[in-house]
Amino acid sequence: MDDLWIKARTLLAVQYAYMLEYRAELLLWALSGSLPIILMGVWIQAAAGGRFGLGPLDFARYFLAVFVVRQLSVVWVIWEFEREVVEGKLSPLLLQPIDPVWRHVAGHISERFARMPFIVLLVGLFFLLYPQAFWLPRWTDALVFVGLIVLVFALRFLIQYTLALLAFWTERASAIEELWFLCYLFLSGLIAPLEVFPPLVREVALWTPFPYLVHFPAGILVGLPVDVPRGLLVMAVWGGLFFVLNRWLWRRGLKQYSGMGA
């Protein structure tokens, strides 16, 4: 256990130091995730017509919550892993007695901590410009949100890492992620809250993993009615499926890996 703790602590500390080397980039990365803020403006205008179940303030809070969820769950492992496979950089990592994925996990978690001050700054700036939208979630919702965001990140990472393993065969696995992202964009609640979807589309979407990666945690934070047990169940089922697929692809992929260019 001590050994595990030392490994985790060291990886996180070194990766955190690495992330802090990119101070300016961190702000730019945080800003690059501001699509929800842009969509917020669109939806506030649209809601002024009053044809939706949510009012302008609800939209403002929802998209701000989406912004926070996206900031805390952003994943880029597929691009790094693809490069490691194609350029043979995976080889030295495979020769260490630790699964290479843990370096990526540590990198992502450390980046989150490094990014945190910028998220707080941007949210603070938003409330300064739009004070009517300010709200404090109930403490129970906040607590559930914190636990949930960890699960959301884990599921998002697992899914993307599983797609990344296809790099053993296609060498351009990121193209598959682009396709996956299209579904994520429309079905996750990133472009519009699920409340404004037609009922049939909403029901179908709720059986996919996408809404649970954005709408589910954002809904809890702003107090929208969400089915928590169902959400956790669907996440667990998709998580289990992708975990099994991930381990299978990893074993097959290692046999496929030729280490070319290493």
Add this chain to the structure above:
Amino acid sequence: MLPIIRVQNLSKVYPVADKEPGLVGTLNHFFRRRYKLIEAVQQVSFAIEPGAVVGFLGANGAGKTTTLKMLTGLIYPSEGTVEVAGFMPFRRERDFLSKITLVMGQKQQLIWDLPAFDSLRVNAAVYGLSDAEATRRVGELAEMLALSDKLHQPVRKLSLGERMKAELLAALLHQPQVLFLDEPTLGLDVNAQTAVRTFLKEYNERYNATVLLTSHYMADITALCERVLLIHRGQLIYDGSLDGLLDRFAPYREVRAEFGRAYNREELAAYGEVEMLAKCEARFLVERDALVHTVSRLLAELQVVDLEVSDPPVEEVIGKVFLTGAVA
């Protein structure tokens, strides 16, 4: 003594995409991809005793790196068996990975933007070294590599030689028993090459580590290896001492002569293959069997001021073997 590396009939066949040049070739390649099989390594067998330093020679694409990758477990053999330190490498068991290391001169594992010390901390944690043990080993290796004052500088600020030394330090922190070194001195200047060689020799002697080394710099091989393996087009064509290699593949000697007057190339061609001719100096390659007769003729027939006979440089011998395919 039982071998620490045992390789039996090792082969590796790769499928490689085969594309015709031009637009038609590109479109054909897009719609119907064809592959051809490349036999990178064919029926290679050898064994290495613990503590030995063995040179692994071959031209580019001869199969050296592919063999090293199979020995480290990075790729699966198509055929044959490999055993390293009692393990089957491709199973990549934790105990096996703790006993080996692979250093690739053209690839780095250190984190570019951080001091090397941070990468060493990660390696120490990954291999389960305590803080005290890691500090002791870093100190010891850094001293052997004359690198102690460079470990806290960002890796990107180090010179190529210092970076290679830091790579070696990171790769050896867990004190592996078997070192696979693929071009460890690639691109380094003469001083840095010498420093790396000296370190490897000292490491081998101090820890009785087994070293399998590939290098295009023959000085690495002559300084470190008593035994060499020569691989050509995937096949092992020589396994023995370096001197034996020269006897087998270089049945000629180099004769340097200084003359009292200038001769042209045609006049000298009768005495051997003229490698160099500059004013009154010439260098020949002369068949070993004809050496005494040729030298006698040179002295009798030409105005020789000075004459020297020596073995040709090892790199020339190896180069000729690769170029002409003069193999067994």
